[in-house]
Amino acid sequence: KKQFAIIGLGRFGSSVCRELHHMGHEVLAIDKNEKKVDALSDVATHTLVADVTDETALQRIGIRNFEHVIVGIGEDIQASILATLHLKDFDVPKVWVKAQNNYHHKVLEKIGADRIFHPEHDMGYRIAEFLTSEKVLDYIDLSSDYSIVEMLATDKINNKSLVELDIRAKYGCTVIAIKKTNKVDVTPNPTEKINKGDILVMIGNKKDLRRFQDGAL
Amino acid sequence: KKQFAIIGLGRFGSSVCRELHHMGHEVLAIDKNEKKVDALSDVATHTLVADVTDETALQRIGIRNFEHVIVGIGEDIQASILATLHLKDFDVPKVWVKAQNNYHHKVLEKIGADRIFHPEHDMGYRIAEFLTSEKVLDYIDLSSDYSIVEMLATDKINNKSLVELDIRAKYGCTVIAIKKTNKVDVTPNPTEKINKGDILVMIGNKKDLRRFQDGAL
Numbered sequence: 001k002k003q004f005a006i007i008g009l010g011r012f013g014s015s016v017c018r019e020l021h022h023m024g025h026e027v028l029a030i031d032k033n034e035k036k037v038d039a040l041s042d043v044a045t046h047t048l049v050a051d052v053t054d055e056t057a058l059q060r061i062g063i064r065n066f067e068h069v070i071v072g073i074g075e076d077i078q079a080s081i082l083a084t085l086h087l088k089d090f091d092v093p094k095v096w097v098k099a100q101n102n103y104h105h106k107v108l109e110k111i112g113a114d115r116i117f118h119p120e121h122d123m124g125y126r127i128a129e130f131l132t133s134e135k136v137l138d139y140i141d142l143s144s145d146y147s148i149v150e151m152l153a154t155d156k157i158n159n160k161s162l163v164e165l166d167i168r169a170k171y172g173c174t175v176i177a178i179k180k181t182n183k184v185d186v187t188p189n190p191t192e193k194i195n196k197g198d199i200l201v202m203i204g205n206k207k208d209l210r211r212f213q214d215g216a217l
Numbered sequence: 218k219k220q221f222a223i224i225g226l227g228r229f230g231s232s233v234c235r236e237l238h239h240m241g242h243e244v245l246a247i248d249k250n251e252k253k254v255d256a257l258s259d260v261a262t263h264t265l266v267a268d269v270t271d272e273t274a275l276q277r278i279g280i281r282n283f284e285h286v287i288v289g290i291g292e293d294i295q296a297s298i299l300a301t302l303h304l305k306d307f308d309v310p311k312v313w314v315k316a317q318n319n320y321h322h323k324v325l326e327k328i329g330a331d332r333i334f335h336p337e338h339d340m341g342y343r344i345a346e347f348l349t350s351e352k353v354l355d356y357i358d359l360s361s362d363y364s365i366v367e368m369l370a371t372d373k374i375n376n377k378s379l380v381e382l383d384i385r386a387k388y389g390c391t392v393i394a395i396k397k398t399n400k401v402d403v404t405p406n407p408t409e410k411i412n413k414g415d416i417l418v419m420i421g422n423k424k425d426l427r428r429f430q431d432g433a434l
């Protein structure tokens with residue numbers, strides 16, 4: 001059974017903690033701020049008030065017994081870097097760290113962070129995508145050229161079937177699933193009518209998906 | 218041509234600003250902190266130092282001419298709420314706001330925010346998923362039961378073809394694309410060999426995808 005430790009219980013760290021707990025995993029939640037630690041006492045297996053820049057404190061915690069440690073310290077970049085350094089010195093196999101900016105990211109890479117995250121930056125990026133492609137409800141980039149998108153079916157394609165729309169021939173992209181109000185259909189029937197408000201899950205070249213969005217919806 | 222205004226140039230707001238600019242859109246970047254504003258002067262069409270809790274200042278900016286305004290104010294929840302209130306009073310059609318916590322979210326909903334985001338919370342949630350499904354590199358939830366995942370092909374399926382693996386019959390999920398080192402194949406050849414290190418893009422019921430991950434990879 002995997003053991004996880006979360007250091008830094010801001011919005012990010014506490015969210016990891018809650019979700020791991022919800023999935024039934026054991027979590028040690030650590031923060032130098034007692035209030036933050038107490039706020040999570042019902043969703044952490046163990047909690048600890050500690051300043052993780054203190055190597056001795058980390059040693060006493062027995063942090064080397066953990067396979068995965070998440071560092072969610074935000075503003076104090078030096079503390080985040082120092083904690084990561086200690087953790088890798090203690091041979092913690094997987095140290096995942098939230099980075100504040102590019103400088104922080106570069107240093108973390110050099111000192112061996114196994115995975116680095118930029119939650120605010122990444123979502124800012126995604127929002128720019130949503131702002132400029134209003135019919136796209138969600139997406140995943142497969143590469144710089146290909147993506148999978150969820151698009152809302154509009155009036156324009158109401159009551160038309162996939163066969164009638166002939167999407168692959170006209171636009172080069174493919175509908176892989178259709179989300180109806182109460183179910184997800186992963187083998188969409190080509191002759192079944194699409195209703196306004198359905199969500200089309202499509203895969204293809206980004207240019208083709210945009211052409212489809214502008215031309216068909 | 219759409220006009221965007223970004224209020225609050227933290228990591229989130231500045232990231233929206235940079236990406237919109239990168240896409241060729243006009244952006245007005247606003248913050249009460251002059252340093253933050255100056256840092257973005259090369260990626261914003263216009264910049265402005267202003268305290269957005271001041272309704273007169275917003276009016277003077279002509280904020281009602283903007284179709285989309287993003288509010289990226291973080292710590293000061295009251296400022297974020299007040300700014301959102303003013304923007305909706307000015308009939309700004311789309312006001313998208315970053316929320317700090319559930320209370321903040323509820324208030325924003327009530328005062329008419331058109332879309333609300335929780336970047337740190339959402340990524341914390343995703344990271345818990347990645348921590349517990351180590352072969353999943355990325356995913357998109359289609360519903361509570363279905364998702365699309367990107368999984369790393371391991372030694373175990375090296376040199377096997379889709380036909381040989383017979384995934385749909387054994388696990389009930391479908392491979393919709395294969396990412397090889399330099400290309401994305403959205404019409405994967407059922408007889409072509411999969412190489413360790415390829416990424417399988419699969420759709421299916423979450424339980425089936427987990428069974429596949431545990432059983433086949």
Ligand SMILES: Nc1ncnc2c1ncn2[C@@H]1O[C@H](COP(=O)(O)OP(=O)(O)OP(=O)(O)O)[C@@H](O)[C@H]1O
Binds near residue numbers: 010012079
């Ligand atoms: N040396 C340290 N030891 C332990 N905890 C620390 C240390 N330094 C900072 N923290 C804790 O890390 C947590 C997150 O840091 P902070 O609030 O600065 O980041 P943030 O980027 O705003 O977080 P988030 O975006 O996740 O809300 C805080 O609760 C803080 O008490």
Ligand SMILES: Nc1ncnc2c1ncn2[C@@H]1O[C@H](COP(=O)(O)OP(=O)(O)OP(=O)(O)O)[C@@H](O)[C@H]1O
Binds near residue numbers: 120225228250253
């Ligand atoms: N009343 C206001 N008017 C204009 N800008 C404001 C106001 N209040 C706060 N801001 C700005 O909002 C920006 C983001 O706020 P803050 O840094 O508290 O949030 P954050 O959640 O840490 O941001 P992020 O997570 O995006 O980095 C700051 O640059 C701050 O100067």
